[in-house]
Amino acid sequence: MGLLMKIAFLSYFYLGLDNFGASTYVQKYLNVLSRMNNVSIDFYCPYPIQSFKKIKNVHYIYIKTLNIPFIRFFQFAFKISQLLKLRKYDIVHSSSGAGMFVKNVDFETFYHYEPFSIPNFNAWIGYTLSRVSLKRSRHIFAISEQSVTELIQFENRRRELISIITNPIDCMIFNQNHNFSTKKKEILKGKDEKLILSVGLLINRKNPFLLIKTLDYIIKKGINAKLLIIGNGPLKQKMILAANEKKILDNIIFIHSTGEIYPYYCMADLLLTPSKKEGFGFLYLEGPACGCKFVGFPTGISPVAAKKNLGIVVNDEVSFMESAHQILLSGDRTGQEEFNFIYNNFSMEKFGKRLISSYQKYLNIRDGRKF
Known part of the structure; x- marks a missing residue:
């Protein structure tokens, strides 16, 4: 059995009451990660998460910030950077650009790269910080060939330092056996x-x-x-x-x-x-x-x-x-x-196996020995 793999999962999304949009996928990623053996996950979020369904093996860390969007953004960025310097993680797993908050940390992976951003001021700041994070990561997990092409073209990353792990869907929910x-x-x-x-x-x-x-x-x-x-x-x-x-x-x-x-x-x-x-x-x-x-x-x-x-x-x-x-x-x-x-x-089950296999490969975890 391998040693415990410590993962920091960062999200700036509000994980609220509904089951629609980005928060749905954040919860599903956490579900997949939590099913892995020998995995410990610290989940960081700048919003209260009382309504968020608790998942085993996930430690929820609420980063308290002022309830002002622009200030909250930078407070969360600063506090995350400080925490990740103090705590030793094998993987920093970020959801859709949340890696922007670890710009001062040298971390192993940045998951998952999406090249476009919504054209507004907050998104522009987020995307800029996200690119800084990309430059500090030793390996990147991208979500498509399109992302790989743009990483090579715009971020000057070498192809051998990029892996593709396509996003999953929950086939237990999305299937044709439902009748409405x-x-x-x-x-x-x-x-x-x-x-x-x-x-x-x-x-x-x-x-x-x-x-x-x-x-x-x-x-x-x-x-x-x-x-x-x-x-x-x-x-x-x-x-x-x-x-x-x-x-x-x-x-x-x-x-x-x-x-x-x-x-x-x-x-x-x-x-x-x-x-x-x-x-x-x-x-x-x-x-x-x-x-x-x-x-x-x-x-x-x-x-x-x-x-x-x-x-x-x-x-x-x-x-x-x-x-x-x-x-x-x-x-x-x-x-x-x-x-x-x-x-x-693209199912959650297949995604989980690919994800943990890729993590182990790039962390060089073999026969219980870490890099």
Whole structure:
């Protein structure tokens, strides 16, 4: 048996009451790590975590800061840097850029690299500090070939010092064995209506106005359809105006957020993912795992998913609309073969084994001996 592996897991996300968005994946990562033998995890967060479900082998460390976003950010950064200097960790495992808070610490790994950032001041600061962290790490775990390319191109990292560990989804939740036909009938008033789903922030990077254009195109092609949009953002009101001008507003349902997203994947006849820039793109796996094919652009994991018949990847908006119409017309859905591909390559169970194996490799843990 190997010696105890000590991991510091950093997150700036608020792990709140809902089960939607980034906090969901932070909890799932911790679940995976906690299942490993001989692993001790210290989880650092600048928010109270009373509502966060406790996980074995995880020690929760609440870093108290002033409740002012800008000040909280730097207080947390300073305190984390000091703590990590004092405590000897084998791995600093950071969630989606939280490694920005360890800029003064020479640590072994930075997990997981996402090259883009939301264009606002706080995100710009975070991304800048994140790049400093990358330069101080001896090995990096990236989430896709796209990330590797950008690490080499923009961060001047050598390929042999980068490993790819693709992000996981929870196949126990996202699977096609759930049946929500009754709930679907409550949403769709017409007997022959199709349900189109979109999930994500209503911001420019997500390209949400293409949703309106696509729904209009599909309706004009003679398909009776409803578009269910799960997400919110500054472009919502403009989208409502655009839909109203096209006289299709009655065919759109907005949901701000939801505790459980998988029922909507299971109900949907099509998943639209109009974003042209994604770090990874969980949607390209979650929807198809529930039987729902996607139409999207070549970003994140989508090209890999499309090669395995999980959806269609296009290069322009006209093809996007035509492909959406094609899937709805054919009624095409993913089956057991596609689910097996997702499980064997992206499930939590497979991810956990790859993650701990990679950690052991780069820490040189062999036969109970540490580096």
